[in-house]
Amino acid sequence: MSDKVIGVGVIGCGEIAQLMHLPFIQELPAFRVAALCDISPGVLAKLGDQYAVSALYSDYRALLADPAVDAVAICTYDHGEIVAAALAAGKHVLVEKPLAFTPEEARPLVEQAEASGLVALVGYMKLYDPGYETGLKKIAAIGTPRSIQIHDFAGRFDRYGALYTQHRASDIPPDVMATARAAAAQRIDAALGPDHAGYRDHYLLLLMLGSHDLAVLRGAFGTEAHVAYARPVGSDQLLALLEFPGGVPCYLDIGVAKYEWWDEFLHVHGDTDEVRITFQNPYWKHASAFVTVKEAVGEAPVETVLPGTPDTAFRREWLHFADCILNGATPRTPLSGGLADLDLAVAIIKAMPAKG
Ligand SMILES: NC(=O)c1ccc[n+]([C@@H]2O[C@H](COP(=O)([O-])OP(=O)(O)OC[C@H]3O[C@@H](n4cnc5c(N)ncnc54)[C@H](O)[C@@H]3O)[C@@H](O)[C@H]2O)c1
CATH class of the missing domain: 3.30.360.10 (Dihydrodipicolinate Reductase; domain 2)
Structure with a gap:
């Protein structure tokens, strides 16, 4: 495995980000918490302190422009538009379920992800x-x-x-x-x-x-x-x-x-x-x-x-995400499954x- 450490930007720092994603991003050697984004300034400040992260954004577009971010975890309420913007910005994507709210929104995301050469997973951890x-x-x-x-x-x-x-x-x-x-x-x-x-x-x-x-x-x-x-x-x-x-x-x-x-x-x-x-x-x-x-x-x-x-x-989902990014493993939960x-x-x- 490559020894590159993947900088992750977490977009939407609510319950599931705090309970599961952030602790594993911090713990696993393949990743580091590079940036955080939330529309709550209070949550951002607390988590910035907790994870010693100074790149704090209230707008996900600003996080996506941060060169220290190689990959994003999308844990907001509405995901589709952020997935499209993240792929367009050249970031690998782990998006919480559901991929989007409708098949009409999800279909172009599948095509965009496949054309991008980036790793894009839906967070079906089960x-x-x-x-x-x-x-x-x-x-x-x-x-x-x-x-x-x-x-x-x-x-x-x-x-x-x-x-x-x-x-x-x-x-x-x-x-x-x-x-x-x-x-x-x-x-x-x-x-x-x-x-x-x-x-x-x-x-x-x-x-x-x-x-x-x-x-x-x-x-x-x-x-x-x-x-x-x-x-x-x-x-x-x-x-x-x-x-x-x-x-x-x-x-x-x-x-x-x-x-x-x-x-x-x-x-x-x-x-x-x-x-x-x-x-x-x-x-x-x-x-x-x-x-x-x-x-x-x-x-x-x-x-x-x-x-x-x-x-x-x-944790295994994050290990697989690292394996896909660093070693070219085939994604087990690609966006096409989220669309299906x-x-x-x-x-x-x-x-x-x-x-x-
Ligand atoms: N895999 C699982 O078992 C599992 C479990 C719970 C939630 N989820 C999924 O995770 C997502 C988040 O759920 P949650 O329970 O953490 O919700 P939550 O409401 O606790 O957290 C969402 C966070 O996103 C922030 N947010 C909302 N819109 C934003 C935006 N445009 N930009 C930046 N931040 C924004 C909110 O301020 C909040 O902090 C949902 O899509 C949900 O389906 C998955």
């Missing part, structure tokens, strides 16, 4: 989880599935505050984020069309929570999923029935629950065996997914649990009864 990797091997070993279930009921998000020290912004004028949300909402409504724009919240649920699960499915079974059925379930839950080639059915069940635990799994029923990958709370470090295999040994049913190694998916997930999310919403 695909780097060692338990997921083990699970994929077990799933491949059971042959064509009879049925698939992917289930993600996020637990209480307000519990993470106690796990980490975090600097929260209290100095952003309220209309700034409201304007950003309204602008995204307009683009989303246009992408869903007049008959389905009434499902904007369910679409956002798919993007903010469910895009991880669409990526997990895609990593296991590819992109050829057809949407046979989809319904909203209340205001913060949805159910869809997808069909993979050969008519393999897949139940997709996404919602926000008030559980004190995280409840997310991919379960694959084969002809003689079953495999389940159980994902851990994404905000926990050193807690990878574990895999449960049910199979027959002779005529005896045997259930085996394979714990993942005590690694952190986000947006296309499927729109197709799921459009399979619901009309609601303008």
